[in-house]
Amino acid sequence: MLVLHPPTLPPLAPGQTVVLEAGVYRGPWTIQTPGVRLVARPGALLDGGGQGSALVLSAPGIQVEGLEVRNVGQGDDFYEPDAALVLDGCTGCVVRGLVARGVTGGIRVERSNGVRIEASLLEGTGRAPGLQTYRSDGVVLQGNAIRGFLDNLYVEYGERLRIEGNRVEGAGRYGLHLMFTYQARLQGNLSRRNRVGSALMHGAKNQVEANTFAEEVGPLRYGLLLQEEWGTLLRDNRFVRSTIGLLSLDSRDILLERNRFEHNGTALLFARDAGRNTLLARGNTFVGNLYDLAVDDPQARVTLRGNAFDRAAPLPVPHLPSSSFAYLSARQPDLSLFALSPGVLLWEAAEARVPGLRLLELADPEARAVPPPPHSPAPTLLGLALLGLGGALWLRR
Incomplete structure (x- = not known):
């Protein structure tokens, strides 16, 4: 020595x-x-x-x-x-x-x-x-x-x-x-x-487990971006208080299991550049988000099974964690300004309870209801959702 x-x-x-x-x-x-x-x-x-x-x-x-x-x-x-x-x-x-x-x-x-x-x-x-x-x-x-x-x-x-x-x-x-x-x-x-947040890009068969992605607030900021990922597993992660919790861009065969999305503007956003998104989400929990799911990918194949939502209604119909307004906002971000207006809230309430008005291809037939968080920061979430859905317009440029 x-x-x-x-x-x-x-x-x-x-x-x-x-x-x-x-x-x-x-x-x-x-x-x-x-x-x-x-x-x-x-x-x-x-x-x-x-x-x-x-x-x-x-x-x-x-x-x-x-x-x-x-x-x-x-x-x-x-x-x-x-x-x-x-x-x-x-x-x-x-x-x-x-x-x-x-x-x-x-x-x-x-x-x-x-x-x-x-x-x-x-x-x-x-x-x-x-x-x-x-x-x-x-x-x-x-x-x-x-x-x-x-x-x-x-x-x-x-x-x-x-x-x-x-x-x-x-x-x-x-x-x-x-x-x-x-x-x-x-x-x-x-x-x-x-x-910006965190990102996995152009990878395959990665495992993302028990991580926390939090407090990423601003234009096109996200807890985690998956860009052209294939066969990646996300399990037991927390996505908390971000403009976008998880953004999937042209990622395929993604398994989303037992994650928690809480107090995000848009919890889960799918966007498309050149490819399309395919994802199975099961056993996840969505509470306190302004939008649980928004899609700006007409070719996306999203399967939801047995997830828990604070907005799930106690009715014998599949729960839709998105809405036609969320879909329109993903395509036209300026519409997010009206997200908490009385007319939109009334439309989304009706859509959640009337099967004929639902986008059933994005519904979860085995959804579970969970209590909402005790304090929902709605004004803050409105700003987060506007920024998050506005990011979809930037991605298409």
């Missing part, structure tokens, strides 16, 4: 453990020796010198624990930003408890399979991604707190990733952003108050 005091990093032997005592170490550093374990004592800080990335790992099996990093470069190229830590060709490497505040990029992982990034705290300047992986499979991103980057957590081209228990807030764009992923598992994450 090698115990270091500031300021330098000497040559290292394979498999060596290096302990950094408290103090400021001058970087940038590059470790190209396999199996090195770098352990930082409390108060040990690596200063990147304001040029490039502070620490680069480019050999298999390296571990970094408890390190704090500051003063990285200002380069903000989306794919190669100056970062607190870069793992390139670092198969099986582990980063645990990294702290980096006020950095351009947080942790960048490239062509490094089997990496684990755990319990790290990353705070950015809003100009580049925070925790990003590129062409890396079997990566585990667990228990990290990330805020203030362009995309807080960004993944492109990866298989069998596990993204669990992370907290992503205050991004300049997306909280969670996955593209071209296969069999990724997102579980127990919290994404909220980001500039």
Whole structure:
């Protein structure tokens, strides 16, 4: 074991453990020796010198624990930003408890399979991604707190990733952003108050379970976007207080199971660009939303079975979680201004009780009634719904 005091990093032997005592170490550093374990004592800080990335790992099996990093470069190229830590060709490497505040990029992982990034705290300047992986499979991103980057957590081209228990807030764009992923598992994450929301794009067979997507309020903001996803499962998630809870754009064979949509403007919105949406929703709960379902995709194939709604009537007829007015509003967003007018409320009340007036292809024949929330913020939801349904017009441009 090698115990270091500031300021330098000497040559290292394979498999060596290096302990950094408290103090400021001058970087940038590059470790190209396999199996090195770098352990930082409390108060040990690596200063990147304001040029490039502070620490680069480019050999298999390296571990970094408890390190704090500051003063990285200002380069903000989306794919190669100056970062607190870069793992390139670092198969099986582990980063645990990294702290980096006020950095351009947080942790960048490239062509490094089997990496684990755990319990790290990353705070950015809003100009580049925070925790990003590129062409890396079997990566585990667990228990990290990330805020203030362009995309807080960004993944492109990866298989069998596990993204669990992370907290992503205050991004300049997306909280969670996955593209071209296969069999990724997102579980127990919290994404909220980001500039747009979170998104899964062009992926297949992903699993999204027990996450919370919340408080994404503004024009075309959503808890989660599925864009050209295929065969993805969403189970036991919460979509809360967003303009749009879940937006599906040209996504097929989606299973939506046991999720809760609460106090959103539009809980579930289907929109079409070039393809069409197909989805099975069963066992979900919709309470306190202004619109539970809106469709701007004439070719959508939506099947509803056994969902619970606070508007379900105790009548022996299928419950329709949408309405003809919601459909018209999705096509003509300006109509949302009249959503709470007496005439529209009267029409929707009649439509909910008269089978002949219903759009039965969107009905749930096994719907269950649940009590409405004790306080329904109707004026706020009207604004959310207007923004959400207005987004459908933007998507068609």
